[in-house]
Amino acid sequence: MADAADIAEAAPPAPFREAHLLPVDLDVERRADGVILITSRVPLRPYDANIPAAFARRAAASGDKPALARRGADGEWAFTSFAQLKQDMDAATQWLMDEAPAGPVLILAGNTPAFAVMSFAAQAAGRAACPVSTTYAALGGDYGRLAHVIAKVKPAVVFAEDTAMAAGALEALDLGGARIITTDPSRLSKPAVAYADLLATVPTPAVATSIAGLKAQDRAALMLTSGSTGLPKVVPITFDNLAANSAQCQQTIGEAAGWHEVMLDWLPWHHAAGAFVLRTTLLEGGTLYIDDGKPAPGLFETSIRNLREISVSYFNNVPLGYAMLVEALEKDPVLRATFFKKMRLMLYGGAGLSQTVHDRLQACAVAETGHRIMMTSGYGMTETVSAFMVIHFETDKVGIGLPAPGTTLKLAPVGERYEVRARGPNVTEGYLDEPEKTADAFDEEGFYRTGDLAVFHDPADPTQGLAFAGRAAEEFKLSSGTWVYGGSLRDGLLKALSPLVMDLVLCDDGRPYLGVMLWPVVGADPAEVARRLAAFNLDQRGGAARVKRALLLAEPPSANAHEISDKGTINRRAVIDRRADQVERLFAETHDAGVLALG
Template identity: 55%
Template sequence: MDVSTAPWREAELLPVDLDVKVEGGTYRIASRTPLKDHDFNMPRAFAQVASRQPKAPALHRREGGTGDWRTVSYSELKRQCDGVTQWLLDQGVTGPVLMMGANSPAMAAFLFGTLASPAISAPVSPLLALVGGDLGRLRHVLSLVQPAVVFIEDARAVAAAIDGLDLGDAIVVTGTPEVLSRETVTLQTVLETEPTAAIQASIEGLKPEKIVQYMLTSGSTGLPKAVAATLGNLAANTASGGQLTRLNWTEKVLNWMPWHHVAGAAVLRATLLSGGEFYIDDGKPMPGLFDLSIRNLKAQPVQYYVNVPLGYALLADALEADADLRRMFFSELRIMLFGGAALAQPVMDRIQAMAVAETGHRILMPSAYGATETTSGIMAGYEYTDRVSLGLPLPGTTIKLVPHDHRYELRVAGPSVTAGYLDDPVRNAQIFDEEGFYRSGDLVTFVDPADPKRGIAFAGRAAEEFKLDSGVWVSGGAVRDAALKTLSPLIAEVAVCDDNRPYLGLLAWPSPDGVARELGVPVAEALQSGVLSAALKARLKTHNASQQGGSSRIARLGLLLTPPDPNAHELSDKGTVNRRAVLDNRPGDLEALYADPPGPLVVVVD
């Protein structure tokens, strides 16, 4: 069957009904569908769900991350949340609760339990304590947030760091007190705290403008910033996301994305406030961890699936190699959402081809665009299309597109947008324009300039633009997307190089599955025989022939044989590559790329 003409599997999408205004070349675009009525008081809404279906499963997680599934019901989870809330009330905690650890029922209890109290949740990546060195980023976060409580469910991997840090007067809560030398409160003590009427009084006293969470930015361009989110921000974002499709989150959800990142936290909130079942996936789109995700996908079909582009690239390889996985994955699937970065069009095309072969239907694969500063996704694709784009604004959000060379700078306003960063008045004055729109720093173009209602496409980040030594500007994001389109599936990911160089280069990671499938041999053999270099060179020559200047012609490509290192910030917890960290951490590879003669793993394009 021709993929391009195959029917779509119905996803019950929000109708496309936009208000588009243009003035002086600047566009303002918003959905005419109003943001649906919702209770800003999410702890109250969650209590109602738990009361309505106390025995229904809320969370599932494999024992030890890899064993049999263990289930926590809504009544059990609510009881644990109440234990956290009551303990915080008993301790008089009104400041931040720093939370470090994997996704788990206890982490969910702390996130929702803190939400019902006067305290403020501050979930952070455990990688901050695993990096080693002087732990400068974690010290910065502690100094910035100044937590009253530090919760670490399993401190075994970070004990040395935690024991060596000055936590001030913070109370440390952990499920592994035996590995820490400092005084702690056990997790069991907190979760089993007896609830009182004070919990309901605390919930009913909540206001939509109350700051309830500090979410840390990735720090890819500097030290992390703490984005302040109000209860109203979180509730509005959850409500607008629920309007994308009537399928929503009421069924089974399988997801790995960390809850200390806005996308993962949004999926958790949406599922639990909808009464759905959340299967915690302890796998990740990283070497050695993705096999667990595949095992979970083969065990649990879903209607609504969310992942990052790197996860989809790995999934495409796995689907092509495993007929049983294909049958299970597509059996109930109605929509595949992605976010966190731009998805390479060839990855979408490969997955759609398999969907059609397996089901006779294409399955909608839209983006969900957002930022830490917008609480999570505020745009998504809600028209049936095979074209990769950022989609359209969800109800409640207005986007402003300000001319920037041949592109537009994307700015955002709406109830999901933060009021600013913690203790950073200078930056807060910079991130909003004169009308209060958040300056995203992302650059976009129209999918169809003649019809803005077709949506917008990512066209780079202003912070990723750099100059060659000739003075020519390079759009790093656009070059990355074009390179992945050209080199897929031989190459899994690239980092664009580099400021003040004589020509454009790439550092690139080969895809073992893609190389084996396309060239018929393993990566090591393909390198030794030269067949991989020849294939990459041929593709890059074809790419360069269609380009008009040095800002997009790729002169060299250096192959990287060690994967991106999350402990060195080369790979975020959500699976996106930090270009700047890769270049800073691999000076030898970078110099080999530009050396004369070049290094042995460098492909030179004539």
């Protein structure tokens, strides 16, 4: 007689909750040299590239409906209506045209209504918006990254909403004559304009004239790459790039996401994914609740509080955020009920999601609703505006999906894997004033080289999509000359160590064996971590995939040291460089008691 475990294993999986995704219809071209080209046969839907004009129409139709919501000092939600947002944008646009020289508008602000106002106003006035992480101004020192961006962008205006946070940088750096706009100019010795004065400006018909004159190929934004391997590059983005990408993503998952409904999101608006959420929610007439939390110690509790209160049909996060979320969902029935009440679609981006975290999330969903919830990827980067590959088919496998309409995916063989390349209306033409880096970033057919590697879930059936197989820049050799394939190895280790470990970093180039630094969950037993690692090693064929030393880190990854990005992804190189003393402990001839030695 079969036992309960056998019966459970034989039972069919719970059905997916209906998500109404784009049908899969592919054109696959296989070349003699092994290159594969994949496009969707579904044509990209028409779109209006004039984003400020599109928002003007949306604001007129939505009126007093809340566009943005953010908790005030009292902890209660404060709302900004579409009508108010449009009024403030028009006032700021008029000021920019009247008072500021031509040139980009650099925005140093968090996710606030003022950020949205200045971003749209800059575009409406024909100025590219250049959003920059506030950490660049808050770190102190020589403000090297911010100085680099200012020198590259040459802004005509610097908007720094939080005067106290930005004062040191504004005073120390040469802004090249840029006008400063801030909340409290009295805190600066340099001349500055109060943000309130911009909002008091009376708009004239010149605002509508400026918007009407915008062209699809005009620069709408100057976005920064993460700078994980050096100083950030500046990526010019046109209105056509932005609008095409919004159309691609809405066409692929738009009905499931429900952009016209309620959104709750923490992703920073100075990054591609966060900027997409802001832009698309506003253009589609939804209400965006700004989550001031993030997947980091001391901040994630804010996100959990918000998720207990607000039910959404679409949720967007990075893998680290999901790893932290599933811990909370498994322990908190109130959170679980609110989170899954309306949920139709969960999206992960920024890095590969662990299959174990995926499976635990689905177990929570089935326990709460009786259904699995569609989990999709948002695979893209700054150079592609945002996601250009999406999982838009029912699957329980993590991956990066298939190309959205309008994008041609090129897979260039690298051994048994493929380098991912892309071409389409959403792809930038290159980097600002860096012709050599631009040339290196594109192949002879004009495809952008992502530097990421992928494999088919089923080589005989491309409709099942692709799986992330590592970043070329994160693969390294041991002193023996053997390669460590960081992407797949990291995913395997996270699966083996779940739920004991939140994240990890593989160490290191040129070493005699593989070491790993781990961030454990609170209360994780080091002995159990060592046991899991030993079991993992037994299943590995080569020495380059077997962990010989491990170290559990007490200090969380530091955003100030760029160990973790604003969107919650780990910068492996920064972690290794900053924690050189810990790395040396891993590889010391005689290890100390805090290092787990696995033979």
